[in-house]
Amino acid sequence: MAVPQWRKLVDHIQSVPEGVYETNLPGIGYNNRTQFGKQFGENGQPWCVMFDWDMYADVSLEHLVPKTDNVTAFSEWAHVRGEWSAYPSVGAWVNLSGGKHTELVVGFDATHVHTKGGNTVAEGAVDAGQGNGVYSHRTERTSPRVVGYFAPRFEDGCPPTADPDDYRGGTVSESWLWPGTVLPAEERSVTASQLVFGARNTSVRTVQAALAMEVGLDYAAAPGTFGPRTKAAVAAFQRKLGLTGADANGVFGRYSLTELGRRHGFVVLGLDFFDGQHQTDNDEAADPAPSTTGYTAIPLKAVTFGHVTDGSTTAAAKEACRILGVPEAHWVPGILVAAKRESSYDFNAVNAWDSNATGPRQSDGHPLNCSRGVLQVTPPTFAAYHQSGTSNAIYDGVANICAAMHYVMVRYGVYRNGSNLAGRVCQFDPTRGPCGY
Known part of the structure; x- marks a missing residue:
């Protein structure tokens, strides 16, 4: 059975390590510059909403949500489209403190909503919506800080929800808490033969999200299409790996593609696509094979x-x-x-x-x-x-x-x-x- 979109999303959110992400400059302090702002395209600005969007983009779901850096803007967007709720549901964007902050819902119980967000501070510290890292929080559902929730319309069904009248048709749950384990990476995959210039498919979308984080690819104009910008981003990633010349021409080879997958949690299917043909970044036919033996793991x-x-x-x-x-x-x-x-x-x-x-x-x-x-x-x-x-x-x-x-x-x-x-x-x-x- 396919893993639901909401579960892939929450697993990804929970896989992001908690801690400080902003650059801290001597004499200036924290400056809102993070990998999340860079991915979104507005580095150096308050990034709590950017974090929400990035998490969706990382798992190829950014088409379900608006690309905005403003809490009020996404709240109004949700109201207009009937995607607003007074109840938490997994994957929802919560409006906190009258539009000053947002986080993503990763669980809820009868009395609390469990969230994780960016541009925030650790649990127990004073959170004014302008922190310097990624942290998890637990907030009372009846807290005056909670304005409401933008509940995106997942394409394969309703996530766990506390809304008795959820517009997506879900069955109300008293609670859903993340079980603490990430689902196997095999549930998120790309196919090697689909990642060629001119292709348009979900495999391209997955690698575009990864390339956005690695080299700043902006694929908003053509999500899912392997065009000139994506080819240039592949070449930039290959150079980042230390490859040069023909090994960094924007055509995926076995090494660059599998390394991108290793870094961003997807597996590559159909690697035999590279067999018997010239490989731009790992053509080793005339050279000694790389070593895969000779070491013994210890606990x-x-x-x-x-x-x-x-x-x-x-x-x-x-x-x-x-x-x-x-x-x-x-x-x-x-x-x-x-x-x-x-x-x-x-x-x-x-x-x-x-x-x-x-x-x-x-x-x-x-x-x-x-x-x-x-x-x-x-x-x-x-x-x-x-x-x-x-x-x-x-x-x-x-x-x-x-x-x-x-x-x-x-x-x-x-x-x-x-x-x-x-x-x-x-x-x-x-x-x-x-x-x-």
């Missing part, structure tokens, strides 16, 4: 966080090459470039400020998912790509480098001999600027 709980004695990155890189049985010629120079950019060659470096810095604090005093070590590997990645026989300590130089090498071979298709390392991963390329990996 995340087995990773240790004790600091180590700092050492030579060059020596650690050479030892990692010896353990993996690969030549040093391309690997060692690339590793040294990345290590300087990632950690300034510091074995005990930790990044406690970016979006990975979440989870319970560990023995080193930092959140679990922080990037750590000379190549700034996160603990989940370190555990997944751990080299058998090396230390379980994430700060250990050799173990950290080995895990990073396995990771780039699998994720980016780097060959075991490292000959395409700089071309595939720009953070390892001295001729291009830093770009993360």
Whole structure:
């Protein structure tokens, strides 16, 4: 049975990590600049309504809602079309504080509405509708803050609703609370053969939403159509991946398409479409195959966080090459470039400020998912790509480098001999600027 549109939407909303998203400039403060404003096309402006629209666009449902940055405007839009309700329903846009703020309904019970929104603050803090992050809240349904709800007309039926007379024909529910698990990514998919220039279909719409977040594609004029703007956006994304020349010509190949799907929660069906034909971004017929073996995952709980004695990155890189049985010629120079950019060659470096810095604090005093070590590997990645026989300590130089090498071979298709390392991963390329990996 197909997953309802409203369920795909709420799963996506709940998958957005909570926390601060705005840029904070010294002497200026938070400035409303976020990925959500960039996607909407009005970066630097109050973005609570933009967040609502972005969430719908991310799951190809933006045609159900108006593209507006104003709470009063969407409320009036809903009133005119008979899509307004005094009761919460899943996926609804709630008008809060007389049009000063909005969030999306992710659940409700007999007394409260559960919401998640942008341009807001954490639960318990004073929320004037001008916060700096994405957070969840629980508000009494009878609160004077709740003006009412814009309830979009989903095309495949009514979501859970508290409205006894919901215009969409749904059966009233006393409560619906998100179960806490995201449905399998297989429920959201694209088909490779449908993503070619001139095509018009839902697969194109899905990748357009992803490209909007990655490179700022504005596809409002032709949603679902693979035209010149979408082709240019594909090329921009390929360059963002570190691809150059014919590998970044705006024609999807296996690597760029599957990587876009990995980043934005959709799977690619029909990958055999790429077999037997020239692939613009991963044609490897004349080159050694990328490695998919040679590492053995360890449980995340087995990773240790004790600091180590700092050492030579060059020596650690050479030892990692010896353990993996690969030549040093391309690997060692690339590793040294990345290590300087990632950690300034510091074995005990930790990044406690970016979006990975979440989870319970560990023995080193930092959140679990922080990037750590000379190549700034996160603990989940370190555990997944751990080299058998090396230390379980994430700060250990050799173990950290080995895990990073396995990771780039699998994720980016780097060959075991490292000959395409700089071309595939720009953070390892001295001729291009830093770009993360």
